[in-house]
Amino acid sequence: MRTDxxxxxxxxxxxxxxxxDGPLTSETIAQMLGTNPVVVRRMLAGLRDQGYVQSEKGHGGGWIVSKNLDELTLLDVYRAVGEPPIFSELFTEDHPECLVEQAVNVRLSETVREAEAALLARFGAITVGMLARDFDERFARSQQPDSTRRPARRSNEKSRQ
Known part of the structure; x- marks a missing residue:
């Protein structure tokens, strides 16, 4: 099964x-993502419809972010790109008359719905700005000479103050 x-x-x-600094063309974004510019334009259209990005036509045009990343959550982006499936189908309906299959499918579908609700709630609590700041920190560390570079802190480690 293909992942989305x-x-x-x-x-x-x-x-x-x-x-x-300035707009990025669909072609440039497509190269970054390893995909086709048409695919990029299709995905960005959903973000544009929500007011998260805008496109500028003509020479020097392209796409720019039109919303503060700290006000944009993962849930917002998830919805804008069409709410792609989070979990692959964990069950089949090859034998709908089979009572075992029915019992398995009921429990699996309930569990998947609960897990999806929890994940979407978490998506709503994480902003794209948080991800961008994580990138900024990683980039800054990557620019340090090897001898002064600190390893990235694991998320479960407490900060020392």
């Missing part, structure tokens, strides 16, 4: 667009 990467691709593109 629209959400991660658009998050990637949004951060590049925000950190870039």
């Amino acid at each position: 990467s629209r959400l991660s691709r658009m998050l990637h593109a949004l951060i590049h667009m925000d950190r870039h």
